[in-house]
Amino acid sequence: MARLKCAGQSGVVRALASVAVAAGGPRGINKVSEDDVPVAIIGKRGIKPSGKPTLKTIAQMTGFAVTTISRALNNAPELSQDTRDRVQKIAAEIGYLPDRTALRLRTGRTNVIALVLEPDEQIYGFGSSIVTGLSEAVRNTAYHIVITPLFRNVEPIEPIKHIVRNRMADGVLFSKAESFDERIRMLIDNDFPFVSHGRTNWPDSHAWVDFDNQAYAYGATKRLAEKGCKKISIILPDSALTYADHLKTGLSRAATEAGVDYEFAADVNLGSPTDAIRNYVMKRTKRPDGPDGWVCASEVSALAVIGALNESGKTVGGNVHVVSKQASEMFAQFQPGAETVFEDFIDAGRQMGSLLLRRIAGEEIGDLHHLAEPKFDWKD
Numbered sequence: 001m002a003r004l005k006c007a008g009q010s011g012v013v014r015a016l017a018s019v020a021v022a023a024g025g026p027r028g029i030n031k032v033s034e035d036d037v038p039v040a041i042i043g044k045r046g047i048k049p050s051g052k053p054t055l056k057t058i059a060q061m062t063g064f065a066v067t068t069i070s071r072a073l074n075n076a077p078e079l080s081q082d083t084r085d086r087v088q089k090i091a092a093e094i095g096y097l098p099d100r101t102a103l104r105l106r107t108g109r110t111n112v113i114a115l116v117l118e119p120d121e122q123i124y125g126f127g128s129s130i131v132t133g134l135s136e137a138v139r140n141t142a143y144h145i146v147i148t149p150l151f152r153n154v155e156p157i158e159p160i161k162h163i164v165r166n167r168m169a170d171g172v173l174f175s176k177a178e179s180f181d182e183r184i185r186m187l188i189d190n191d192f193p194f195v196s197h198g199r200t201n202w203p204d205s206h207a208w209v210d211f212d213n214q215a216y217a218y219g220a221t222k223r224l225a226e227k228g229c230k231k232i233s234i235i236l237p238d239s240a241l242t243y244a245d246h247l248k249t250g251l252s253r254a255a256t257e258a259g260v261d262y263e264f265a266a267d268v269n270l271g272s273p274t275d276a277i278r279n280y281v282m283k284r285t286k287r288p289d290g291p292d293g294w295v296c297a298s299e300v301s302a303l304a305v306i307g308a309l310n311e312s313g314k315t316v317g318g319n320v321h322v323v324s325k326q327a328s329e330m331f332a333q334f335q336p337g338a339e340t341v342f343e344d345f346i347d348a349g350r351q352m353g354s355l356l357l358r359r360i361a362g363e364e365i366g367d368l369h370h371l372a373e374p375k376f377d378w379k380d
Contacts, residue, residue, distance in 0.1 A: 053096040061090055073098075074142050098142075111142045113356060114169035116159050118150045118176075125299075125328055126175070126345055130197075133349025134173070137357065143170075150174075157183050164192050171356045173197070177208065178240045193359040195352045195368070199242050207359050207368035209351045211343050213243045213297070216374040217250030220295045220323035223339065223378060225258035227321045229293030233284070235265040235277060235301050247297055263291065270297060274304040281308035285320075296324035296338075299331050306335055341374045348372065 055073075059066045064087065072079055072087035073096075090096075098111065115134060117127045127147075134145055146169065148159045156176070160183045163172050170193065174183065177198030187194045188204050195207040217234065224232050234251055237244045248264060255262035268280045284290045285308065294309075296302035302324035306316055314320040316337035326332060326340035351370040359368055 053091075053094045055096075057094065058087060058090055058096060061094075062087060075140065109170050110167065111144060112146050112169040113138065113143050113353070114146050114148050114163050114172045116148045116150050116156075116163075116172065116174040119152070129327065129345035130173075130175075130349035130352070133346040133351070134353040135349075136346075137350050137353025141357065143357070148172075157186065160186060164190055171195075171360045173352050173356060177210075177242055179242045179245070193356060195356045195359065197348060197352060201242065205365045207355050207365055209348050209355065209370045209372075210243070211348070211372045212374060213246040214250035216325065216341055216343075217247045217295055217297075218254040219250075219374060219376045220341065221251045221254035221260075221262070221293075222258060223323055223376070224293035224295065224321050225254070225260050227293070229260060229291075229321055231261040231263065231289070231291045232293040232295060233263050233265055233291035234295040234297065235268060235270060235280075235305070237270040237297065239269075243297075247295075251295060260293075270301055274300065277301055277304035278308045278311075281305050282312050285309060285312040285314060292320050294320070294322045296322060298325055299327055302331070302335065302338060306338060339378060341376060343374070344372065 055066045055069045058064075058069045062069070064072070064083070068079070068083070069087055072084045073091060075084060113134070115131065117130075131145065131147070138145065148163065150156060150159055156174075160172065160174070163169055164186065172187070172192070172194045173196075174194070175197035177184065177196040177200050179201045181196070181200050181202070184194070184196060184200055184202060184206055188202070188206060193207075195209060197209055199208050199210050200206070221232055232251065232255055234247060236247055251262055251264075265280060265284075268277050281294075281304065294305050296305055302322060306322060309316055309320050309322070316322050316335070318337075322335075322338040324331070324335075324338050324340050325343045327343050327345055332338075332340055351372075355368045355370065359365070
Protein backbone atom coordinates (compact mmCIF):
# COMPACT_ATOMS: atom_id res chain seq x y z
CA MET A 1 0.00 0.00 0.00
CA ALA A 2 1.33 3.44 -0.84
CA ARG A 3 2.34 5.85 1.94
CA LEU A 4 -0.46 8.38 2.59
CA LYS A 5 0.12 12.09 2.05
CA CYS A 6 -2.15 14.56 3.82
CA ALA A 7 -1.83 18.28 4.49
CA GLY A 8 -3.57 18.27 7.86
CA GLN A 9 -4.61 16.07 10.72
CA SER A 10 -8.22 15.83 9.52
CA GLY A 11 -6.94 14.47 6.23
CA VAL A 12 -4.96 11.84 8.08
CA VAL A 13 -8.05 10.76 10.02
CA ARG A 14 -10.15 10.49 6.85
CA ALA A 15 -7.45 8.53 5.08
CA LEU A 16 -7.04 6.11 7.97
CA ALA A 17 -10.80 5.69 8.15
CA SER A 18 -10.78 4.67 4.49
CA VAL A 19 -8.03 2.18 5.17
CA ALA A 20 -10.05 0.81 8.10
CA VAL A 21 -13.14 0.27 5.96
CA ALA A 22 -11.08 -1.41 3.27
CA ALA A 23 -9.63 -3.72 5.89
CA GLY A 24 -13.05 -4.92 6.98
CA GLY A 25 -14.75 -2.25 9.08
CA PRO A 26 -13.81 0.09 11.93
CA ARG A 27 -11.92 -2.61 13.81
CA GLY A 28 -9.71 -3.13 10.81
CA ILE A 29 -7.81 0.03 11.58
CA ASN A 30 -5.78 -1.98 14.09
CA LYS A 31 -4.30 -3.93 11.19
CA VAL A 32 -2.64 -0.89 9.61
CA SER A 33 1.13 -1.28 9.73
CA GLU A 34 3.57 1.53 10.48
CA ASP A 35 4.57 1.48 6.83
CA ASP A 36 1.05 2.63 5.97
CA VAL A 37 0.97 5.52 8.44
CA PRO A 38 2.25 9.00 7.53
CA VAL A 39 5.78 9.62 8.78
CA ALA A 40 4.67 12.80 10.58
CA ILE A 41 2.46 10.86 13.00
CA ILE A 42 4.73 7.92 13.71
CA GLY A 43 6.12 8.36 17.24
CA LYS A 44 9.50 7.00 18.17
CA ARG A 45 9.37 4.32 20.81
CA GLY A 46 9.71 5.86 24.28
CA ILE A 47 9.36 9.39 22.95
CA LYS A 48 6.22 11.44 23.31
CA PRO A 49 4.47 12.67 20.12
CA SER A 50 6.01 16.08 20.88
CA GLY A 51 9.44 14.52 20.34
CA LYS A 52 10.45 15.05 23.97
CA PRO A 53 12.61 12.22 25.39
CA THR A 54 11.26 10.50 28.49
CA LEU A 55 12.65 8.27 31.22
CA LYS A 56 11.37 5.34 29.16
CA THR A 57 13.51 6.51 26.24
CA ILE A 58 16.66 6.29 28.34
CA ALA A 59 15.54 2.98 29.85
CA GLN A 60 15.17 1.43 26.40
CA MET A 61 18.56 2.78 25.31
CA THR A 62 20.40 1.50 28.39
CA GLY A 63 18.46 -1.62 29.37
CA PHE A 64 17.90 -0.28 32.90
CA ALA A 65 14.54 -0.05 34.61
CA VAL A 66 12.76 3.31 34.58
CA THR A 67 13.13 3.53 38.37
CA THR A 68 16.89 3.03 38.03
CA ILE A 69 17.04 5.80 35.42
CA SER A 70 15.20 8.16 37.75
CA ARG A 71 17.52 7.39 40.66
CA ALA A 72 20.63 7.74 38.48
CA LEU A 73 19.53 11.16 37.26
CA ASN A 74 19.13 12.19 40.89
CA ASN A 75 22.62 10.94 41.78
CA ALA A 76 21.35 8.20 44.09
CA PRO A 77 24.43 7.12 46.11
CA GLU A 78 23.37 3.44 46.15
CA LEU A 79 24.00 3.24 42.39
CA SER A 80 27.51 2.84 41.03
CA GLN A 81 29.24 5.91 39.63
CA ASP A 82 29.52 4.15 36.24
CA THR A 83 25.76 3.66 36.11
CA ARG A 84 25.05 7.26 37.05
CA ASP A 85 27.59 8.57 34.55
CA ARG A 86 26.23 6.40 31.73
CA VAL A 87 22.61 7.40 32.34
CA GLN A 88 23.43 11.09 32.73
CA LYS A 89 25.58 11.05 29.59
CA ILE A 90 22.78 9.58 27.49
CA ALA A 91 20.24 11.97 29.03
CA ALA A 92 22.43 14.91 28.06
CA GLU A 93 23.00 13.56 24.54
CA ILE A 94 19.30 13.15 23.74
CA GLY A 95 18.28 16.38 25.50
CA TYR A 96 16.22 14.83 28.28
CA LEU A 97 14.63 17.27 30.72
CA PRO A 98 12.23 16.30 33.51
CA ASP A 99 8.61 17.35 33.15
CA ARG A 100 8.43 20.09 35.76
CA THR A 101 4.66 19.94 36.11
CA ALA A 102 4.70 16.21 36.74
CA LEU A 103 7.67 16.57 39.06
CA ARG A 104 5.90 19.22 41.12
CA LEU A 105 2.75 17.11 41.38
CA ARG A 106 4.73 14.04 42.41
CA THR A 107 7.28 15.56 44.80
CA GLY A 108 6.20 19.13 45.48
CA ARG A 109 9.55 20.23 43.98
CA THR A 110 10.39 21.96 40.72
CA ASN A 111 14.18 21.43 40.72
CA VAL A 112 14.44 25.10 39.77
CA ILE A 113 16.40 27.89 41.44
CA ALA A 114 15.27 31.39 40.50
CA LEU A 115 17.81 34.21 40.30
CA VAL A 116 16.32 37.70 40.17
CA LEU A 117 18.51 40.17 38.28
CA GLU A 118 18.18 43.76 37.15
CA PRO A 119 19.33 44.61 33.59
CA ASP A 120 22.08 46.88 34.93
CA GLU A 121 23.50 44.05 37.03
CA GLN A 122 24.06 42.02 33.88
CA ILE A 123 25.63 44.93 31.98
CA TYR A 124 28.13 45.68 34.76
CA GLY A 125 29.25 42.06 35.05
CA PHE A 126 27.72 41.33 38.44
CA GLY A 127 25.05 39.09 36.97
CA SER A 128 27.34 37.00 34.78
CA SER A 129 29.76 36.45 37.68
CA ILE A 130 26.97 35.42 40.04
CA VAL A 131 25.58 33.01 37.42
CA THR A 132 29.04 31.49 36.90
CA GLY A 133 29.45 30.79 40.61
CA LEU A 134 25.87 29.60 41.00
CA SER A 135 26.32 27.20 38.08
CA GLU A 136 29.30 25.66 39.86
CA ALA A 137 27.24 25.22 43.03
CA VAL A 138 24.37 23.37 41.32
CA ARG A 139 26.59 21.27 39.07
CA ASN A 140 25.96 17.55 39.58
CA THR A 141 22.58 18.25 41.14
CA ALA A 142 19.11 18.00 39.63
CA TYR A 143 18.66 21.77 39.81
CA HIS A 144 18.34 24.21 36.93
CA ILE A 145 18.80 27.99 37.09
CA VAL A 146 16.07 30.30 35.82
CA ILE A 147 16.84 34.02 35.59
CA THR A 148 13.89 36.23 36.46
CA PRO A 149 14.31 39.84 35.29
CA LEU A 150 13.47 42.80 37.48
CA PHE A 151 12.57 45.51 35.00
CA ARG A 152 12.84 49.23 35.59
CA ASN A 153 9.83 50.87 37.22
CA VAL A 154 8.76 47.53 38.71
CA GLU A 155 8.76 47.13 42.48
CA PRO A 156 11.45 44.63 43.58
CA ILE A 157 8.89 42.55 45.45
CA GLU A 158 6.78 41.83 42.34
CA PRO A 159 8.93 39.04 40.81
CA ILE A 160 9.29 37.52 44.28
CA LYS A 161 5.50 37.47 44.69
CA HIS A 162 5.14 35.77 41.32
CA ILE A 163 7.69 33.09 42.17
CA VAL A 164 6.25 32.34 45.61
CA ARG A 165 2.55 32.42 44.75
CA ASN A 166 2.95 30.23 41.69
CA ARG A 167 5.63 27.99 43.19
CA MET A 168 7.82 28.63 40.16
CA ALA A 169 10.98 27.51 41.98
CA ASP A 170 12.18 25.69 45.08
CA GLY A 171 14.26 28.68 46.17
CA VAL A 172 15.18 32.20 45.11
CA LEU A 173 18.29 34.38 45.07
CA PHE A 174 18.43 38.16 44.77
CA SER A 175 20.70 41.12 45.50
CA LYS A 176 20.59 44.67 46.84
CA ALA A 177 19.16 43.79 50.22
CA GLU A 178 17.59 46.74 52.03
CA SER A 179 17.69 47.45 55.75
CA PHE A 180 14.06 46.40 56.14
CA ASP A 181 13.55 44.55 52.88
CA GLU A 182 9.91 43.66 52.21
CA ARG A 183 11.00 40.83 49.90
CA ILE A 184 12.75 39.16 52.81
CA ARG A 185 9.81 39.77 55.13
CA MET A 186 7.49 38.06 52.65
CA LEU A 187 9.81 35.10 52.10
CA ILE A 188 10.30 34.58 55.84
CA ASP A 189 6.55 34.75 56.45
CA ASN A 190 5.93 32.17 53.70
CA ASP A 191 8.81 29.92 54.83
CA PHE A 192 10.16 30.03 51.28
CA PRO A 193 13.88 29.17 50.89
CA PHE A 194 16.05 32.09 49.78
CA VAL A 195 19.49 33.65 50.07
CA SER A 196 20.04 37.38 49.71
CA HIS A 197 23.20 39.10 48.55
CA GLY A 198 23.43 41.58 51.38
CA ARG A 199 22.17 41.73 54.94
CA THR A 200 19.15 43.36 56.57
CA ASN A 201 18.17 44.73 59.95
CA TRP A 202 15.19 42.44 60.42
CA PRO A 203 15.31 40.73 63.83
CA ASP A 204 14.51 37.40 62.15
CA SER A 205 17.55 35.46 61.02
CA HIS A 206 17.79 34.58 57.34
CA ALA A 207 20.35 33.17 54.90
CA TRP A 208 22.67 35.72 53.28
CA VAL A 209 25.99 36.22 51.53
CA ASP A 210 27.76 39.57 51.80
CA PHE A 211 31.02 41.43 51.40
CA ASP A 212 32.33 43.22 54.50
CA ASN A 213 31.83 46.75 53.20
CA GLN A 214 32.50 48.30 56.59
CA ALA A 215 35.94 46.69 56.69
CA TYR A 216 36.54 47.71 53.07
CA ALA A 217 35.67 51.38 53.65
CA TYR A 218 37.72 51.43 56.84
CA GLY A 219 40.81 49.96 55.15
CA ALA A 220 40.46 52.13 52.04
CA THR A 221 40.15 55.31 54.10
CA LYS A 222 43.16 54.39 56.23
CA ARG A 223 45.14 53.86 53.04
CA LEU A 224 44.15 57.27 51.63
CA ALA A 225 45.12 58.94 54.90
CA GLU A 226 48.51 57.21 54.71
CA LYS A 227 48.93 58.62 51.19
CA GLY A 228 48.51 62.13 52.61
CA CYS A 229 44.88 62.83 51.74
CA LYS A 230 43.29 65.52 53.91
CA LYS A 231 39.66 65.12 52.84
CA ILE A 232 38.10 61.86 51.73
CA SER A 233 34.80 61.39 49.91
CA ILE A 234 32.69 58.42 48.86
CA ILE A 235 29.74 57.96 46.51
CA LEU A 236 27.32 55.75 48.39
CA PRO A 237 24.62 53.34 47.20
CA ASP A 238 20.97 54.24 47.66
CA SER A 239 20.33 54.99 51.33
CA ALA A 240 17.75 52.17 51.58
CA LEU A 241 20.43 49.55 50.91
CA THR A 242 21.97 48.09 54.04
CA TYR A 243 25.54 48.29 52.82
CA ALA A 244 25.26 52.08 52.50
CA ASP A 245 25.33 52.25 56.31
CA HIS A 246 28.21 49.77 56.44
CA LEU A 247 30.30 51.95 54.11
CA LYS A 248 29.49 55.12 56.05
CA THR A 249 30.41 53.52 59.35
CA GLY A 250 33.74 52.20 58.10
CA LEU A 251 34.79 55.45 56.41
CA SER A 252 33.80 57.77 59.25
CA ARG A 253 35.52 55.63 61.89
CA ALA A 254 38.78 55.42 59.93
CA ALA A 255 38.77 59.14 59.08
CA THR A 256 38.16 60.08 62.71
CA GLU A 257 40.98 57.82 63.87
CA ALA A 258 43.34 59.25 61.23
CA GLY A 259 42.35 62.85 61.98
CA VAL A 260 41.24 63.70 58.41
CA ASP A 261 38.05 65.28 57.09
CA TYR A 262 35.47 63.30 55.19
CA GLU A 263 32.19 63.76 53.37
CA PHE A 264 29.49 61.67 51.76
CA ALA A 265 28.69 62.71 48.20
CA ALA A 266 25.44 64.63 47.90
CA ASP A 267 22.97 64.58 44.98
CA VAL A 268 24.35 61.37 43.43
CA ASN A 269 24.62 57.71 44.40
CA LEU A 270 25.85 54.48 42.81
CA GLY A 271 22.59 54.19 40.89
CA SER A 272 23.00 57.60 39.25
CA PRO A 273 23.99 57.86 35.56
CA THR A 274 27.76 57.95 35.12
CA ASP A 275 27.51 61.40 33.54
CA ALA A 276 25.84 62.71 36.70
CA ILE A 277 28.60 61.22 38.86
CA ARG A 278 31.26 62.64 36.58
CA ASN A 279 29.75 66.14 36.66
CA TYR A 280 29.40 66.04 40.44
CA VAL A 281 33.04 65.05 40.95
CA MET A 282 34.25 67.77 38.56
CA LYS A 283 32.30 70.42 40.46
CA ARG A 284 33.61 69.24 43.83
CA THR A 285 37.18 69.01 42.53
CA LYS A 286 37.15 72.63 41.32
CA ARG A 287 36.16 73.95 44.75
CA PRO A 288 38.93 74.91 47.20
CA ASP A 289 37.51 72.50 49.80
CA GLY A 290 37.27 69.62 47.30
CA PRO A 291 38.33 66.10 48.34
CA ASP A 292 41.79 64.82 47.49
CA GLY A 293 40.91 61.21 48.24
CA TRP A 294 38.06 59.06 46.93
CA VAL A 295 36.73 55.71 48.09
CA CYS A 296 34.77 53.98 45.31
CA ALA A 297 32.29 51.22 46.07
CA SER A 298 32.10 49.93 42.48
CA GLU A 299 34.17 49.80 39.31
CA VAL A 300 31.58 51.79 37.36
CA SER A 301 31.56 54.68 39.81
CA ALA A 302 35.37 54.57 39.92
CA LEU A 303 35.57 54.99 36.15
CA ALA A 304 33.33 58.06 36.37
CA VAL A 305 35.30 59.50 39.31
CA ILE A 306 38.70 58.95 37.68
CA GLY A 307 37.47 60.36 34.37
CA ALA A 308 36.28 63.52 36.14
CA LEU A 309 39.55 63.90 38.04
CA ASN A 310 41.59 63.54 34.86
CA GLU A 311 39.37 66.05 33.08
CA SER A 312 39.86 68.47 35.96
CA GLY A 313 43.63 68.33 35.54
CA LYS A 314 44.31 66.06 38.51
CA THR A 315 46.76 63.17 38.47
CA VAL A 316 45.41 60.00 40.05
CA GLY A 317 48.18 58.60 42.21
CA GLY A 318 49.84 62.04 42.33
CA ASN A 319 47.91 64.99 43.74
CA VAL A 320 44.73 62.97 44.23
CA HIS A 321 44.22 59.33 45.23
CA VAL A 322 41.53 56.72 44.58
CA VAL A 323 40.82 53.35 46.17
CA SER A 324 38.17 51.26 44.44
CA LYS A 325 36.60 47.85 44.61
CA GLN A 326 37.68 45.66 41.72
CA ALA A 327 35.49 42.90 40.30
CA SER A 328 37.36 42.25 37.04
CA GLU A 329 40.98 41.89 36.03
CA MET A 330 40.61 44.56 33.34
CA PHE A 331 39.94 47.47 35.69
CA ALA A 332 43.48 47.73 37.06
CA GLN A 333 44.87 47.53 33.52
CA PHE A 334 42.91 50.58 32.41
CA GLN A 335 43.26 52.54 35.65
CA PRO A 336 46.77 51.84 36.95
CA GLY A 337 46.80 54.96 39.11
CA ALA A 338 44.01 53.71 41.36
CA GLU A 339 44.53 51.16 44.10
CA THR A 340 42.06 48.32 44.25
CA VAL A 341 40.51 45.75 46.56
CA PHE A 342 39.06 42.65 44.93
CA GLU A 343 35.43 41.62 45.47
CA ASP A 344 34.83 38.11 44.14
CA PHE A 345 31.30 37.91 42.73
CA ILE A 346 31.90 34.44 41.29
CA ASP A 347 32.57 33.11 44.77
CA ALA A 348 29.54 35.05 46.02
CA GLY A 349 27.38 33.19 43.50
CA ARG A 350 28.97 29.90 44.50
CA GLN A 351 28.29 30.58 48.18
CA MET A 352 24.71 31.70 47.52
CA GLY A 353 23.97 28.54 45.56
CA SER A 354 25.52 26.29 48.18
CA LEU A 355 23.62 27.92 51.05
CA LEU A 356 20.34 27.82 49.14
CA LEU A 357 20.69 24.10 48.42
CA ARG A 358 21.28 23.49 52.12
CA ARG A 359 18.22 25.58 53.00
CA ILE A 360 16.04 23.75 50.47
CA ALA A 361 17.23 20.47 52.02
CA GLY A 362 15.79 21.65 55.33
CA GLU A 363 18.88 22.87 57.15
CA GLU A 364 18.26 25.43 59.88
CA ILE A 365 19.20 29.03 59.13
CA GLY A 366 21.68 29.37 62.01
CA ASP A 367 24.88 28.82 60.00
CA LEU A 368 23.63 29.80 56.55
CA HIS A 369 25.68 32.98 56.30
CA HIS A 370 28.88 33.91 54.50
CA LEU A 371 30.79 37.17 54.96
CA ALA A 372 33.67 37.74 52.54
CA GLU A 373 36.50 39.75 54.06
CA PRO A 374 38.42 42.28 51.92
CA LYS A 375 42.10 41.58 51.32
CA PHE A 376 44.32 44.65 51.21
CA ASP A 377 47.39 44.16 49.06
CA TRP A 378 48.81 47.64 48.59
CA LYS A 379 51.59 48.38 46.13
CA ASP A 380 54.01 49.61 48.80
